[in-house]
Amino acid sequence: MHSTTQPSRTGRNLNSMSRVLLTGVRIAIGWHFLYEGAAKLFADKWSSAGFLQQSNWLLSDAFHWIASHPTALRIVDFVNIWGLILIGLGLFLGLFTRIASTAGAAMLALYYIASPPLVGSAGETIGGGHFLIVNRNLIEMLTLVFLVFTPKQMFYGFDGFLSHVKERRNADPQGRDETRRSFLKDLASLPLLGGFGYALFKKKPWESFEEKTLADKIAKITSKPAQTDTVSSASPTAVSFPTLKQLKAKAPVGKIGNLNISRLICGGNLISSFAHSRDLIYVSSLLKTYFTDEKVLETLYMCESCGINTAILRVDKHTLRIINKYRKLGGKIQWIAQCKISGKDGNRDFIQAIDNGAVGAFVHGGVADSCVAGGRIDKLADAVAYMKKNNLVAGIGGHMLQVPIACEKAKLDNDFYMKTLNSGDYWTAGPRLIENDNWKPDPTKVVEPELARAVKDNIWSTTPQQTVEFMKTVAKPWIAYKVLGAGAIHPKKGFEYAFKNGADFACVGMFDFQVVEDCNILTDVLARVVKRTRPWA
Numbered sequence: 024m025h026s027t028t029q030p031s032r033t034g035r036n037l038n039s040m041s042r043v044l045l046t047g048v049r050i051a052i053g054w055h056f057l058y059e060g061a062a063k064l065f066a067d068k069w070s071s072a073g074f075l076q077q078s079n080w081l082l083s084d085a086f087h088w089i090a091s092h093p094t095a096l097r098i099v100d101f102v103n104i105w106g107l108i109l110i111g112l113g114l115f116l117g118l119f120t121r122i123a124s125t126a127g128a129a130m131l132a133l134y135y136i137a138s139p140p141l142v143g144s145a146g147e148t149i150g151g152g153h154f155l156i157v158n159r160n161l162i163e164m165l166t167l168v169f170l171v172f173t174p175k176q177m178f179y180g181f182d183g184f185l186s187h188v189k190e191r192r193n194a195d196p197q198g199r200d201e202t203r204r205s206f207l208k209d210l211a212s213l214p215l216l217g218g219f220g221y222a223l224f225k226k227k228p229w230e231s232f233e234e235k236t237l238a239d240k241i242a243k244i245t246s247k248p249a250q251t252d253t254v255s256s257a258s259p260t261a262v263s264f265p266t267l268k269q270l271k272a273k274a275p276v277g278k279i280g281n282l283n284i285s286r287l288i289c290g291g292n293l294i295s296s297f298a299h300s301r302d303l304i305y306v307s308s309l310l311k312t313y314f315t316d317e318k319v320l321e322t323l324y325m326c327e328s329c330g331i332n333t334a335i336l337r338v339d340k341h342t343l344r345i346i347n348k349y350r351k352l353g354g355k356i357q358w359i360a361q362c363k364i365s366g367k368d369g370n371r372d373f374i375q376a377i378d379n380g381a382v383g384a385f386v387h388g389g390v391a392d393s394c395v396a397g398g399r400i401d402k403l404a405d406a407v408a409y410m411k412k413n414n415l416v417a418g419i420g421g422h423m424l425q426v427p428i429a430c431e432k433a434k435l436d437n438d439f440y441m442k443t444l445n446s447g448d449y450w451t452a453g454p455r456l457i458e459n460d461n462w463k464p465d466p467t468k469v470v471e472p473e474l475a476r477a478v479k480d481n482i483w484s485t486t487p488q489q490t491v492e493f494m495k496t497v498a499k500p501w502i503a504y505k506v507l508g509a510g511a512i513h514p515k516k517g518f519e520y521a522f523k524n525g526a527d528f529a530c531v532g533m534f535d536f537q538v539v540e541d542c543n544i545l546t547d548v549l550a551r552v553v554k555r556t557r558p559w560a
Contacts, residue, residue: 057111117180124170131164273330280416289334292532322535359383385418443484444503449511504530525557
């Protein structure tokens with residue numbers, strides 16, 4: 024008969040399989056820790072500053088303080104890197120497993136607190152994944168807590184190896200074969216560690232590693248030239264764009280009311296995914312694909328890093344969701360809202376803008392065009408009064424030159440104008456009359472879009488010279504838009520034309536890889552533009 028104190032073969036097999044599985048889980052987490060530490064060690068000037076700065080939950084003040092104090096940051100970075108490496112080695116080899124598990128769980132808890140996967144936080148989307156409350160940090164942390172309370176006899180590893188060394192000294196000769204087999208099992212992670220080293224060498228983490236946060240991703244793209252790989256194209260080339268290291272100077276600022284506004288303003292195309300794109304009908308679809316939430320946030324942070332402190336955005340659910348997410352991540356770009364006043368609830372856009380932190384607003388250009396064309400300047404006056412009553416800097420947009428003319432004649436108390444301006448000096452420029460196939464740009468002989476029989480292009484700046492002449496008589500700040508003719512005019516020409524001819528600010532739609540270049544162009548242009556058609560307002 025079998026003794027009741029002896030485990031059955033099934034029990035022994037189950038126990039052995041449990042040990043193998045638990046050992047595998049421990050090694051997998053150790054591999055992850057070890058790789059994360061090595062990747063940070065070999066990465067060029069890696070820092071946890073970005074990760075700490077975007078924290079907006081528990082202990083965020085402490086994390087922000089560390090990020091802003093170089094000595095404390097260096098200590099935290101050192102502890103972070105070598106903590107990951109040593110914890111990873113301990114878990115990988117099964118050496119001081121309980122201590123390594125405890126330290127690893129504590130470190131993961133801090134990661135989770137600094138970047139929790141809560142709605143609107145950076146931790147909601149990290150490393151290409153999307154999470155809600157539960158993420159890999161939480162899962163690994165709970166696993167390590169479980170390992171802390173798991174008897175070390177349930178693992179194969181160096182802890183067991185050391186125990187078996189003692190047992191071997193005291194064991195009788197007949198039991199030494201079993202001890203020798205245990206040695207081999209406990210040392211099984213050594214070949215895996217060799218494999219890890221080889222894989223690490225092949226991976227070259229100092230050249231490429233997975234970013235843990237949006238801030239880390241931004242730090243990476245701003246420290247290396249952005250490149251478009253066209254190896255598979257007919258002419259293999261790579262297009263490089265300047266990074267923050269090549270930024271000549273941050274965008275200078277002017278004033279509208281009591282606000283400091285950067286001379287270059289970020290347009291809202293990146294969020295609205297709508298672009299005036301001349302006859303290129305696919306551009307808006309491409310924008311929607313390119314500008315994911317993460318890419319929008321990257322672009323806004325890039326603008327912020329270049330001194331662009333203002334964005335002009337329309338008021339809709341998507342925009343408000345993005346701007347609030349950006350705020351929660353610590354973004355500081357102020358926004359001026361593009362508002363419509365149509366319908367029974369004419370102030371709805373203004374109310375939403377106020378509730379969501381807009382510092383200014385203006386009446387949508389198309390709406391203002393219609394009001395002036397319909398003789399309803401009173402609607403614009405009411406909108407301006409409402410904006411100023413609610414402490415917004417108040418603007419009036421317009422494509423038609425008649426808009427600022429009518430507003431000045433009525434002596435509206437608006438703080439600024441949003442008025443289109445570009446030279447029309449590009450071959451697809453319009454508008455054109457149907458019967459005139461030989462039309463060519465002539466700034467002295469143009470018609471307003473509403474009066475043209477066929478608008479062949481969305482230039483929306485059909486009276487540039489007349490606009491320049493009239494705005495000489497206006498003392499209010501002028502934000503020029505459509506200055507690049509929907510991408511048909513190079514920024515060097517577009518910026519120079521706008522600022523030389525009286526614009527105080529330029530609102531431009533930009534991709535993330537264009538921001539530094541546009542700022543550098545702005546710096547050069549403003550250095551050249553000594554004589555303007557009117558003083559800076």
